[in-house]
Amino acid sequence: MREFLDEIIRDRLGQDPASWALTQGVYLVAMMAAGIALTTFGALFAGLTSWWERRIAARMQSRVGPNRVGPQGILQFLADALKLLVKEDLISSASDRWLFRAAPYFVVAGFALTFVVLPFGYHLSATRMNVGLFYVLSVTALVVVGILISGWASNSKWALFGGIRAAAQVVSYEIPAGLVILVPVLMAGSLNLHDIIRAQGGWPWDWYLFQTPMGYAGFFILFVALLAEGNRTPFDLPEAESELVSGYNTEYSGMRFAYFFLTEFGNLWVMSAVMTTCFLGGWQVPGVSAENLARWEALHQVPGWFYLVSAAVFCAKTLLLANVVIWIRWTFPRVRVDQMMSLCWKYLVPAAMALVVLAAVTELMSFELFGEAARVQAPLFSLRGLIHFAFFAAGGLVPAVLFFRKTFRNISFVGDRVRPLSNW
Amino acid sequence: MSVEVVLFWLFAACTLLSAAVVVVVRSPLSCAISLVGTFFSLAGIYVLLWAHTIAVLQVLVYAGAIMVLFLFVIMLLSLAEVGPGTKLSFSRLLGAGAAVALFAALLGSILKLPVRPDAWAADPAKAAAFGTLDSVGKLLYTSYLLPFEAVSVLLLVAIVGAVVVAKSRI
Amino acid sequence: MSPSPLAPYLPLAVALLVAAGVAMAMAVLASVLGPKRPTAIKQEIFECGSESVGPAHQRFAVKFYVVALLFIVFDVEAVFLYPWAVNFRALGWFGYAEMAVFAATLVVGLAYIWKKGALSWET
Numbered sequence: 001m002r003e004f005l006d007e008i009i010r011d012r013l014g015q016d017p018a019s020w021a022l023t024q025g026v027y028l029v030a031m032m033a034a035g036i037a038l039t040t041f042g043a044l045f046a047g048l049t050s051w052w053e054r055r056i057a058a059r060m061q062s063r064v065g066p067n068r069v070g071p072q073g074i075l076q077f078l079a080d081a082l083k084l085l086v087k088e089d090l091i092s093s094a095s096d097r098w099l100f101r102a103a104p105y106f107v108v109a110g111f112a113l114t115f116v117v118l119p120f121g122y123h124l125s126a127t128r129m130n131v132g133l134f135y136v137l138s139v140t141a142l143v144v145v146g147i148l149i150s151g152w153a154s155n156s157k158w159a160l161f162g163g164i165r166a167a168a169q170v171v172s173y174e175i176p177a178g179l180v181i182l183v184p185v186l187m188a189g190s191l192n193l194h195d196i197i198r199a200q201g202g203w204p205w206d207w208y209l210f211q212t213p214m215g216y217a218g219f220f221i222l223f224v225a226l227l228a229e230g231n232r233t234p235f236d237l238p239e240a241e242s243e244l245v246s247g248y249n250t251e252y253s254g255m256r257f258a259y260f261f262l263t264e265f266g267n268l269w270v271m272s273a274v275m276t277t278c279f280l281g282g283w284q285v286p287g288v289s290a291e292n293l294a295r296w297e298a299l300h301q302v303p304g305w306f307y308l309v310s311a312a313v314f315c316a317k318t319l320l321l322a323n324v325v326i327w328i329r330w331t332f333p334r335v336r337v338d339q340m341m342s343l344c345w346k347y348l349v350p351a352a353m354a355l356v357v358l359a360a361v362t363e364l365m366s367f368e369l370f371g372e373a374a375r376v377q378a379p380l381f382s383l384r385g386l387i388h389f390a391f392f393a394a395g396g397l398v399p400a401v402l403f404f405r406k407t408f409r410n411i412s413f414v415g416d417r418v419r420p421l422s423n424w
Numbered sequence: 425m426s427v428e429v430v431l432f433w434l435f436a437a438c439t440l441l442s443a444a445v446v447v448v449v450r451s452p453l454s455c456a457i458s459l460v461g462t463f464f465s466l467a468g469i470y471v472l473l474w475a476h477t478i479a480v481l482q483v484l485v486y487a488g489a490i491m492v493l494f495l496f497v498i499m500l501l502s503l504a505e506v507g508p509g510t511k512l513s514f515s516r517l518l519g520a521g522a523a524v525a526l527f528a529a530l531l532g533s534i535l536k537l538p539v540r541p542d543a544w545a546a547d548p549a550k551a552a553a554f555g556t557l558d559s560v561g562k563l564l565y566t567s568y569l570l571p572f573e574a575v576s577v578l579l580l581v582a583i584v585g586a587v588v589v590a591k592s593r594i
Numbered sequence: 595m596s597p598s599p600l601a602p603y604l605p606l607a608v609a610l611l612v613a614a615g616v617a618m619a620m621a622v623l624a625s626v627l628g629p630k631r632p633t634a635i636k637q638e639i640f641e642c643g644s645e646s647v648g649p650a651h652q653r654f655a656v657k658f659y660v661v662a663l664l665f666i667v668f669d670v671e672a673v674f675l676y677p678w679a680v681n682f683r684a685l686g687w688f689g690y691a692e693m694a695v696f697a698a699t700l701v702v703g704l705a706y707i708w709k710k711g712a713l714s715w716e717t
Contacts, residue, residue, distance in 0.1 A: 027604075028604075031604050031605045031608050032608055034605050034608070034609075035605060035608035035609040035611070035612045036612050038609055039609065039612045039613050039616060042613075043616075084624070085620070085623065085624050085627055085628075086624070086627045086628050087624070087628050088628045088629045088630065088631065088636075089621075089624055089625055089628050089630075090632075090636055090637070091637070092637050092638060092639045092640075093634075093637040093638070094638075094639050095639070096451075096453070098454070099453060099454065099457065101621075102457065104617070105614060105617060105618070108613055108614070108617045109610060109613065109614060111613075112609050112610060112612075112613030112614075113606060113609065113610060115609065116605050116606045116609045126605035126606075126609065127602045127603070127604070127605040127606060128602060129476075129602050130476055130556045130557060130558075130602075131476055131477060131480045131556070131557055134477075134480045134481075134484065134557070134676060135480050137484060138480050138481075138483040138484035138487075138488060139483070140488070141483060141484065141487050141488025141489075141491065141492075142487070144488065144492055145457075145460060145487070145491055145492070145495065148492065148495045148496075148499075149453070149457065149495075152453060152495075152499055153453075154639065155639060156639040156640060156641070156646075157641065157646070158640070158641070160499075160654075161654075164496075164499065164654060164658055167492055167495070167496070167658075167662075168658050168661045168662070171488075171489070171492050171661065171662065171665040171669075172661055172664075172665065174665070174669065175664075175665065175668040175669065175672065178669065178672040179668075179672055179675070182672070182675055182676065182679045185676065185679045185680060186679045186682060189679075189680055189681075189682075189683060190680060191557055191676065191680060250640055251639060251640060254624050254628060255620050255621045255623075255624035256621065258620075259617060337715055338714070338715035341661070341713065341715045342713060342714070342715065345664070345704075345708075345713045346708065346713055349668065349704065350701075350704065353697060353701065356675070356679075356697075357694065357697065360682055360690055360693070361690075363682070363683070364682070364683075364686070364687060364690060367683055471603055477677075481673060484669070484673065485666075485669060485670060485673060488669070489662075489665055489666040489669045489670070490666065492662050492665065493659075493662040493663060493665075493666055496658055496659050496662045497659065497662075499654070500654065500656070500658070500659050557676060557677050557680050558677075558680050558681060560677050561676075561677025561678055561680055561681040561685075562681055562684070562685075564674075564677050564678075565677065565678055565681065565685050565689050565692055566685075569692060572674065572692070572696065573692070573695060573696060575670070575674065575696075576671075576695070576696040576697075576699035576700060577699060579667045579670060579671060579699070579700060579703065580699050580700065580702065580703045582663065582666070582667050583663075583664070583667050583700075583703035583704075583706060583707060584703070584706060586659075586660055586663035586664065586667075586707075586712075587660070587706070587707055587710050587712055590656045590657075590659060590660050590712070
């Protein structure tokens with residue numbers, strides 16, 4: 001944000017940001033604007049996603065879904081918000097009123113605080129933190145505390161079970177997530193989200209996802225762990241409707257329920273953005289190389305379109321991932337508690353540890369073999385480029401081909417006709 | 425008065441106030457919530473000391489991990505409300521003695537500090553590098569190697585302890 | 595102007611204030627707009643229509659407590675790995691060995707609890 005503002009002051013207004021009298025004022029106004037914009041964005045995204053997900057769910061189940069309010073029902077979320085706003089705010093007499101009221105704010109605070117470090121495009125984030133990813137991991141703590149309190153304060157069995165399950169699940173999956181994030185951190189040598197993106201490139205083979213097999217495996221571990229942290233199906237045990245009514249938010253109604261609801265849908269963006277940043281190249285625009293960007297920066301001539309295109313690229317990747325998460329929700333059944341726990345502690349945690357160790361070994365070896373050049377992207381037709389491409393093929397293409405073959409076989413096995421675009 | 429000084433007093437007041445609430449309030453869960461407030465205010469003070477990494481760790485480990493454990497234990501034991509406990513037992517005396525000793529040790533080391541220890545921070549290059557994960561890591565993995573490896577043994581003991589405590593029925 | 599440690603945290607405070615402010619304002623607005631006609635039945639806790647039996651705050655399985663402790667241990671482990679990860683090129687193979695010893699100790703711990711059955715939730 002600061003860099004971005006400095007650039008505008010320097011290049012568009014022709015002032016030196018270090019000495020210009022109004023710099024601090026510009027910062028302050030911009031940060032207020034950023035805070036308000038982020039909150040609005042979070043709420044809008046959550047609202048729109050709640051509509052979008054219902055439409056997709058309906059489509060996948062041969063229903064219509066909400067299509068009456070506005071074109072294609074897009075304004076449904078406003079109607080829902082209005083409805084929740086004028087609902088009676090019920091607080092059961094058995095509950096601990098003070099904690100019951102306080103709990104949703106913990107969840108909302110944890111959610112809003114995450115957005116502050118998330119990148120949205122080149123130089124486009126409210127703040128840059130040296131400890132960026134660490135910070136993202138740490139503020140989820142607030143959400144866990146909020147969920148636990150809401151479950152306890154409700155004084156209802158469903159809510160308590162849901163809250164405890166949610167807390168156990170979120171904290172368990174934070175371990176594989178935290179460990180596997182070390183893989184991109186190792187490769188980039190930084191926890192700053194923008195630095196991690198800048199260490200990658202625009203084309204898919206420059207992404208950490210396809211750079212090494214560790215990155216490839218790491219992406220899927222992170223994906224599963226974040227699904228579980230966001231309480232998304234197949235890990236929606238904390239609010240398993242068929243077992244726990246609605247889990248920790250059973251007793252909530254009206255606006256306070258809306259906060260839990262909003263946070264959950266908004267989390268879709270947070271987790272997709274973190275995955276995009278760590279493994280999918282973030283806002284890197286294909287065709288704009290690191291040298292290119294460095295040259296622009298040195299000359300203070302980063303073109304305006306680059307800001308827009310990089311933001312568009314980032315949002316497109318993030319939305320794509322968010323849609324995959326929605327797709328998964330309406331495809332897979334829920335796992336059991338014991339499966340959830342053993343998947344985390346018996347598979348993901350050891351796998352994540354092994355990945356970190358392997359990634360460190362390969363990085364150190366390539367550092368010894370190629371020196372400082374190992375950190376720069378290699379041209380395709382060179383030894384390093386070919387090794388890299390072999391990794392890309394082994395890590396990305398082969399599993400993808402296997403996946404499609406398996407899927408098509410399953411389809412033929414149940415006697416269905418394979419139609420590549422619609423029936424899987 | 426600069427913004428930092430105002431914020432320091434604000435965070436300090438918040439820390440003391442929420443810590444006092446932890447001690448005074450009866451309901452264990454409210455105590456725990458208040459403790460979250462203490463942790464966050466402390467994190468704010470760490471930020472003011474340029475200790476960015478410690479600030480985030482404070483939130484991650486204390487407000488996150490430790491707090492979840494506290495909440496679980498409170499819920500596990502179904503502690504609705506605890507009485508003030510008037511008995512003067514040996515462990516209470518020991519606890520009070522330890523608290524006084526800790527306070528004395530901290531006070532002693534605080535009094536030894538120079539009046540303006542952050543004067544070096546006027547140098548932007550030093551300020552930018554201080555307290556980052558980078559510089560903490562360099563120290564941790566070179567000068568403080570033994571304590572670092574000792575931590576792993578401590579964590580191992582914690583794992584074994586957890587299993588032994590819960591062994592009766594898992 | 596001397597550099598301030600607060601610079602990266604300002605937007606954070608603003609976002610927190612805005613989010614909390616909006617959230618509280620909406621909650622107040624909802625309490626103004628919404629009807630308030632509490633009855634004894636409405637204020638009962640929801641148990642799918644049947645009357646609730648016994649207190650909600652029952653003791654629950656000690657497994658959850660073990661999970662919380664494991665979380666602390668491995669969280670602290672991950673925390674110690676991050677400073678190494680950002681520096682691991684400079685620290686080289688020596689740093690790698692240090693990290694490996696550290697991680698191996700915890701892998702032993704994980705193997706121990708695995709063997710003890712604390713990770714099996716089937717029963």
